Amino acid sequence: MQEGEAIASVSQKRFKLARQFSLLTVVALSVTATLALVDFRDKAKTNSILAQQAELLDIQQKLSQIERELLTARLQEESGIIRQHQLSAFKPFDQHLQTITYLARHLIKTSQQPTIADNTVILLRTLGRYEKSVRLTLKIQQRMGLTGAGLLGELTTLQAQIQTSLVMTNDPQLMLRFTQLQLYTQDFSTSLDMKQADRLLSQTTALQESVLQRTLPPEKQQDLLADMARYYDLLEQLISSTVELELTVAESELQFERIQPGLAQNQRIVNQLLETTSERLIQQQQLSKRQAIAIFSLAFLVLLGFVIYQVQSAQQLISRLQQLAEGMREVATGQLVKHSKLPQGYDEIGRLTSTFLEMAAQIQVQIETNKQAQIKAEIANQSKSRFLAHMSHELRTPLNAILGFTQLMSQDVSLNSEQRSQLDIINTSGGYLLDLINDVLDMAKIEAGKASLEVSSFNLFELLETLEKMLQIKAAAAGLEMILVRSPNLPRQVSTDQRKLRQILLNLLGNAVKFTEQGQITLRAWAEVIAADGSSRQQKLWFEVTDTGPGIAPQDISSLFDAFKQGQHGRQAEGTGLGLTICKSFVELMSGKISVRSRLGEGTTFCFCIQAEPTAFCPDAQVNPVAIHLAPQQQPYRILVVEDDRLSRLLLAKLLKDVGLQPREVTDGQAAVDVWQDWQPHLIWMDMRMPIMDGYEATRQIRRKEREAQTARPGTKIIALTASAFISSQQDILAAGCDDVLHKPLKRRLILEKMSEHLGIRYLYQNSSLRLTPPPAAASPAVLKAELLKDMSVQWIEQLHQAARLADSAAISSLIEQIPHSCQVLRAALAALDAQFAYEAILETTQVLTSRF
Numbered sequence: 001m002q003e004g005e006a007i008a009s010v011s012q013k014r015f016k017l018a019r020q021f022s023l024l025t026v027v028a029l030s031v032t033a034t035l036a037l038v039d040f041r042d043k044a045k046t047n048s049i050l051a052q053q054a055e056l057l058d059i060q061q062k063l064s065q066i067e068r069e070l071l072t073a074r075l076q077e078e079s080g081i082i083r084q085h086q087l088s089a090f091k092p093f094d095q096h097l098q099t100i101t102y103l104a105r106h107l108i109k110t111s112q113q114p115t116i117a118d119n120t121v122i123l124l125r126t127l128g129r130y131e132k133s134v135r136l137t138l139k140i141q142q143r144m145g146l147t148g149a150g151l152l153g154e155l156t157t158l159q160a161q162i163q164t165s166l167v168m169t170n171d172p173q174l175m176l177r178f179t180q181l182q183l184y185t186q187d188f189s190t191s192l193d194m195k196q197a198d199r200l201l202s203q204t205t206a207l208q209e210s211v212l213q214r215t216l217p218p219e220k221q222q223d224l225l226a227d228m229a230r231y232y233d234l235l236e237q238l239i240s241s242t243v244e245l246e247l248t249v250a251e252s253e254l255q256f257e258r259i260q261p262g263l264a265q266n267q268r269i270v271n272q273l274l275e276t277t278s279e280r281l282i283q284q285q286q287l288s289k290r291q292a293i294a295i296f297s298l299a300f301l302v303l304l305g306f307v308i309y310q311v312q313s314a315q316q317l318i319s320r321l322q323q324l325a326e327g328m329r330e331v332a333t334g335q336l337v338k339h340s341k342l343p344q345g346y347d348e349i350g351r352l353t354s355t356f357l358e359m360a361a362q363i364q365v366q367i368e369t370n371k372q373a374q375i376k377a378e379i380a381n382q383s384k385s386r387f388l389a390h391m392s393h394e395l396r397t398p399l400n401a402i403l404g405f406t407q408l409m410s411q412d413v414s415l416n417s418e419q420r421s422q423l424d425i426i427n428t429s430g431g432y433l434l435d436l437i438n439d440v441l442d443m444a445k446i447e448a449g450k451a452s453l454e455v456s457s458f459n460l461f462e463l464l465e466t467l468e469k470m471l472q473i474k475a476a477a478a479g480l481e482m483i484l485v486r487s488p489n490l491p492r493q494v495s496t497d498q499r500k501l502r503q504i505l506l507n508l509l510g511n512a513v514k515f516t517e518q519g520q521i522t523l524r525a526w527a528e529v530i531a532a533d534g535s536s537r538q539q540k541l542w543f544e545v546t547d548t549g550p551g552i553a554p555q556d557i558s559s560l561f562d563a564f565k566q567g568q569h570g571r572q573a574e575g576t577g578l579g580l581t582i583c584k585s586f587v588e589l590m591s592g593k594i595s596v597r598s599r600l601g602e603g604t605t606f607c608f609c610i611q612a613e614p615t616a617f618c619p620d621a622q623v624n625p626v627a628i629h630l631a632p633q634q635q636p637y638r639i640l641v642v643e644d645d646r647l648s649r650l651l652l653a654k655l656l657k658d659v660g661l662q663p664r665e666v667t668d669g670q671a672a673v674d675v676w677q678d679w680q681p682h683l684i685w686m687d688m689r690m691p692i693m694d695g696y697e698a699t700r701q702i703r704r705k706e707r708e709a710q711t712a713r714p715g716t717k718i719i720a721l722t723a724s725a726f727i728s729s730q731q732d733i734l735a736a737g738c739d740d741v742l743h744k745p746l747k748r749r750l751i752l753e754k755m756s757e758h759l760g761i762r763y764l765y766q767n768s769s770l771r772l773t774p775p776p777a778a779a780s781p782a783v784l785k786a787e788l789l790k791d792m793s794v795q796w797i798e799q800l801h802q803a804a805r806l807a808d809s810a811a812i813s814s815l816i817e818q819i820p821h822s823c824q825v826l827r828a829a830l831a832a833l834d835a836q837f838a839y840e841a842i843l844e845t846t847q848v849l850t851s852r853f
Contacts (some may be wrong), residue, residue, distance in 0.1 A: 487526030491614035519548025627763035669698030803844035
């Protein structure tokens with residue numbers, strides 16, 4: 001009871017203190033808000049005064065600029081136009097007036113003072129009249145010829161003409177009087193003195209009368225009098241223009257004098273307004289200072305009270321937080337903390353304690369969640385591996401067509417040795433591409449820890465020789481020598497994983513060719529018996545790949561077998577950095593080990609060993625007979641091909657037709673079910689991935705309809721075609737009702753063997769007389785020297801380089817036809833390189849030449 005009363009008392013005190021502080025805060029905030037509003041109003045007034053001052057200063061600046069521009073136009077440009085008759089002075093004069101007009105119009109729009117705006121309007125009108133007067137002055141000067149061709153020019157020309165006529169009269173008196181007239185005219189055109197105007201006209205009239213009194217040839221006298229009359233008219237026009245010029249100059253001066261009073265009045269108004277706003281601004285600033293002092297004083301008092309209260313509260317808070325921290329340390333050490341040791345209550349610390357206890361419980365839950373996340377991560381890793389495997393399906397489908405048609409074409413006995421050699425290259429390269437696809441799956445299996453060995457018996461000598469031939473052309477194109485050294489104790493026939501061994505050797509040899517610029521590459525192979533007494537058939541097969549390349553830096557050797565890690569020279573070449581990682585994984589999977597030793601500038605040696613078991617070598621077993629046609633006296637077999645891919649369907653159908661069968665073709669599972677009901681085929685080649693209805697559902701429907709029919713007739717054999725590499729997929733296929741499974745790419749021999757196995761079909765095989773002779777050994781690579789290309793154009797060499805880069809044999813053949821007959825050596829070299837697919841040799845030579853252009 002007492003404990004409850006104590007809690008209630010503490011709560012009441014806290015509530016009272018909080019209420020007092022709240023009241024104090026409300027009062028302080030009210031006072032602060034009131035003063036803030038007053039300060040806001042004062043600042044608004046101050047800003048208004050400052051804005052007025054800024055506007056007045058801007059007006060004052062514009063008026064000053066107007067005065068400067070006006071004086072400049074008057075003293076410089078107008079003086080040049082009126083006094084010095086300079087035509088070029090009008091453009092700057094007009095620019096000054098445009099500046100004044102722009103400033104005046106902007107002043108009218110922005111000014112809040114009506115008097116200034118009205119005066120500026122009058123200024124614009126006067127300015128327009130002033131510009132008009134100056135422009136008219138310029139036109140009159142141009143007409144008079146003061147700034148170029150005009151009346152004065154015509155007078156000068158006419159004077160010369162009259163003087164020539166007078167010289168022909170041979171009258172000295174007339175010539176003297178005309179000379180005096182010229183001087184008077186020159187004085188008038190220079191001074192434009194109107195006092196000389198009447199004198200000039202009277203002298204001209206007197207000269208005309210003298211000409212009339214002289215006895216001259218009538219025709220000459222008439223021409224001379226006409227010229228004198230024209231001369232008189234020009235003088236009258238000049239005098240009239242002079243009068244007009246003086247009037248326009250006077251008008252310009254008058255308009256200019258009218259502008260000055262308006263500007264002076266605006267300046268006085270602006271100065272008065274600036275004085276008034278300055279006084280108001282000083283008063284407002286003093287008032288704002290007093291209000292700011294009051295606001296800051298009140299704010300300081302409120303802050304001081306709040307700080308005192310917070311210090312008291314902080315002391316209590318620190319004490320409770322120390323209790324909570326002690327409890328946390330106990331939980332961190334794995335101890336169970338007692339609730340009584342932790343701060344309790346309904347305040348923030350109490351809620352923090354509750355939150356801490358909830359977090360401690362959630363940590364345990366999080367541990368369990370992390371375990372589940374690890375399981376999900378493992379599932380995601382498996383999903384990635386499945387994704388890679390399914391992607392290989394899209395690659396196997398076109399590869400099936402490539403290898404299949406190559407096998408069909410190789411059965412044509414009309415092929416010559418060169419064509420058969422080319423088909424062998426395509427078939428070998430396609431098989432190599434298939435191995436690369438399988439290697440992608442192997443890498444996924446390695447990452448998932450599910451890689452396994454596929455042990456089979458094979459000819460080791462043939463494997464090594466095939467690798468040597470495969471890389472011999474590339475090495476020769478790079479100027480390298482490929483050497484194969486087999487130990488006498490090396491077994492010919494061994495049992496191990498052939499594909500993994502070939503991939504290891506191919507990666508190591510390929511890297512050696514890639515990074516070696518000169519010298520040789522050597523592959524050595526030997527055997528080591530594991531048991532000294534010979535009781536065990538297991539042997540260690542050792543392989544060593546040595547090159548004379550640049551070597552590997554010591555700091556790169558430690559990470560050489562890591563995924564996506566490459567040495568200095570490896571980073572400069574193309575590659576993913578997975579080759580050596582796969583090699584190491586495969587070697588370890590085959591119970592072996594791999595090592596590397598290298599010195600910079602001297603080369604690199606990779607050495608590895610694997611375990612293998614030697615087996616008996618049977619030469620006859622290596623030769624598989626080739627089926628060429630159906631044996632006679634057999635029933636007509638109905639074979640249905642179900643394949644959505646056009647090339648795969650065409651390949652399988654052609655293979656069946658070549659041996660004498662007549663298959664039917666459909667593109668989806670639903671069509672297969674319909675044809676099966678009507679045609680009742682003996683065997684169905686069923687693709688498992690198709691649109692509309694896949695092979696799984698089509699097979700299930702056929703098997704269900706067979707069970708429902710309950711006939712004595714044997715069921716249709718169904719062999720699945722799939723590009724999937726998963727064992728689980730094969731189990732699902734057989735569970736759907738298929739009798740057998742073939743994986744793409746398809747091989748002709750396996751297709752025929754499966755039909756013989758399931759239907760008992762018999763074939764006629766190719767006898768020895770029909771056997772194709774093996775293609776001749778590949779000749780040594782031809783050499784393309786840069787000197788052979790000296791007679792060819794730059795464009796032709798660039799086209800050859802591009803065709804070699806794309807491995808475009810047709811384009812290279814077309815370019816060979818363009819070579820002149822006088823360059824037979826170049827023709828032969830290019831043809832040989834094209835036949836050997838030695839495009840890298842062409843690229844190296846053309847690259848050197850194109851870099852010079």
